[in-house]
Amino acid sequence: VCAQVETSPRRCWQKVLYERQPFPDNYVDQRFLEELRKNVHARQYQYWAVVFESGAVVQQLCSVCVFVVTWWYMDAGVLSPQGLFGAALVSSLLGYVLFDAIDAGVGRRESGRTRWADLKSTLVFIAFTYGFSPVLKTLTESISTDTIYAMSVFMLLGHLIFFDYGANAAIVSSTLSLNMAIFASVCLASRLPRSLHAFVMVTFAMQIFALWPMLQKKLKARTPRCYVAVTVLFALAALAGLASVSSVGAVLFASLLLSISCLCPYCLIRLQQLKDNIHGPWDEAEIKEDLSRFL
Amino acid sequence: MQSQERPFRSASGEPLALRRRQHSASCRELALRRPRLQLRSLSAVTSAVWLAAYGVFVLSENSMVLSAAIFITLVGLIIYLHFVKIDQESLLVIGSLGIQLTSSYASGKESTTFIEMSRVKDVVINEAIYMQKVIYYLCILLKDPQDPQGVSEVVPLFQSSQPRLDCLMEVYKSCQEILDQRKEAPQSSGIK
């Protein structure tokens, strides 16, 4: 075999099976693995773009922080329920107007939802919550306060984990996330002194965990600059609130926010360079066309 | 009548003795004898059970345990000797009549099966997966009454002693000699 190869150097190896070639079966040609491609789909990230995207995580952390701080003030009796309810109502109305103003009412027209429907669902929600708040108050009486705190912590953590930050992953579930947050708010509200407190706390949770992220999403899509400003302001507000409760907590929280918005993107970009994703002719072909038009 | 005995081993390494008895040209008896129950192992098992029972008695302080242990060993021994422990398996092949399979239990009980020669199609050695082993075994193929070429049933032989291949070959050859005689017989009578 070798002699043959040497005498006819022009006869080079071909990547075909139908022909018997003068090479042993385990011959390794120079062309071996020449069709190997690496990191075909790997994305190149820009540092500031990643920092901008991390805003969603920062916002959500701040929401949880603001919620807990508010609860703490209510529990300590510093904040009156009427005051909180009034503030929340005003900010909700502002947000409602803003929500339509950002895209000049385009989203509303597309969804076909009337203002009357919005008002109706708000009234129904408020009436039900108000009616059931005495039940909320007594619901968890038999459960120890430590258990309630532990449960709230787990539920809020779960809310943060399953929240839809815009990633396309299997773990994301906005319904589960919202339910966990509401559950945590119900748990915490039941430890407040009166049923009016509980009612205000649950409404506030609804506003901060359900309505606020919707507004944020729209802000982010339409006016990125505004979104950055709002995020920074919101983060500062949350930090200030936390600082008035515990200065150590505020320092820790500030470092957490900084590491998420600055350090983590840096790590992502550094690790991206180490990515080693192999592609070649053996990959299963993807059907890129939309075949549903034939059906 | 000539008789001879040769030592063999079973598939699990146990010693076996094959005794061949030639009653006449077309009648042969093949018996596989397994070792008898050893007094040593019997006493070892009994004392182990009794010691365990005594241990339970010391802990629970209930004398019922002791009497139950004695009762269980006695009943267990009777069942073992009467239904489980087979001392000898034998195969009596009579060319003109049939094949008789006998298993003798340690208690002296015997169970016998007889297969008429007209139903016997052949005697063959086969392979099977038995527990975690692949072993050879001897079996009788029975004719299917509807289909003369077919086989209706397979009767395995020496199931408890499980002799190794060399022993099976010995038995197989003996059986085939007699079965061959049977096959030749109708032809010769036909010529006459």
Add this chain to the structure above:
Amino acid sequence: MAPRRSAGGSGAEMAAGGRAARGAAAAQSVCMVSDFFYPNMGGVESHIYQLSQCLIERGHKVLVVTHAYGGRRGVRYLSNGLKVYYLPLRVMYNQSTATTLFHSLPLLRCIFLRERVSVVHAHSSFSAMAHDALFHAKTMGLRTVFTDHSLFGFADVSSVLTNKLLTVSLCDTNHIICVSYTSKENTVLRAALDPRIVSVIPNAVDPTDFTPDPSRRDDGTVTIVVVSRLVYRKGIDLLSGIIPELCQKYPELHFLVGGEGPKRIVLEEVRERYQLHDRVRLLGALEHQDVRNVLVQGHIFLNTSLTEAFCMAIVEAASCGLQVVSTKVGGIPEVLPENLIILCEPSVKSLCDGLEKAIAQLRSGTLPSPEAVHNKVKTFYTWRDVAERTEKVYERVAGEKVLPMNERLDRLISHCGPVTGYIFALLAVLNFLFLVFLRWMTPDSIIDVAIDATGPKGAWTKQYFSGKKGRVKEEPPIS
């Protein structure tokens, strides 16, 4: 079940010729292990069967070990004394057995010992039993060969895990066989192997089974044949786009689809929507012997696979004289020369273009005649050639040493990464201790040596080929 005898020629001549040709080379006692074997049908199954038959013909002793299929358990014999052990192991998923890495050792050890196996040849990376057998064979110090029949990606979590297991399984295997060069590249990357211990030996088809018959075609129409399992990986979704596209353009076009699977419903919907009941025929599952009768009714063969290590279907179709149109994926470009195949990108548009080109050639009469194509294709792939090349692998492996335990542990630890390496090194040690225990329980000396059915001392081969009218000692079980 009645597997076909290997192709042509009288058995006696073939055996005599094979043995003479082999000359000084020692006959091996080969044990093929895979979860996939008859009565299951598929590429791996027929590969094992045909390869075994040709190796028996060349004078080797071959046995197949697989798991029990329903009532089919125990020891069976197929044509020419191919002995098959159907082991009673629990099937977990897709006909693959569950594995604990240990529980099959007693039975496999017994088989390896009683059959005096010298080479353990495992097939298919999807088969847990094949990997178990490799693991045990290495523990027992036997030589090992592995044939990989499939391609695997690197992107998702499941393939990362399977590739790691393959690395562990193949790092101390003596030799690996792949069915195409693409498959070799894939396996070398997946298992981080030295490419020199990987041989490429293609699959084959039996050309006598796939002969052209132009009289069966209807030349007033153009018939496109598709024969494949109707699953996503075979690109049936693409087919569902091609059918309406082309049927609207060519009124005389007919489709003939053989095969069964979950994607059948998609084709039925398309047929319903475009009212193509008389032009698209779905034949359902085909028996292997019926495939040829379907193929010869068509002019063009269409293969829409999305991934394929070596596509047997296109070789079968070409052997029947059809013009082949196929997606350009995996090892397909290596299989047929350019003048016999039209390669397309895996998209509806590209495949339609390819089919239109084929239809135009067919109408203008520039296609070579089916007989000419058949005569050309039948020289490409034969099972005898596959067996001859596999035999060379066995010879090479027989000259290699099996890694002793300490070197094997070193290899596992250095080759498979710090965590996996140590875990599997520990498992290898446990397996060895289990073997020592089994040796103590039933010493090698009391395991009977089986009577060879095939090979140099084969009872079957002698009786079968030398024409001696001796009774075979064991009869094949009938029940």
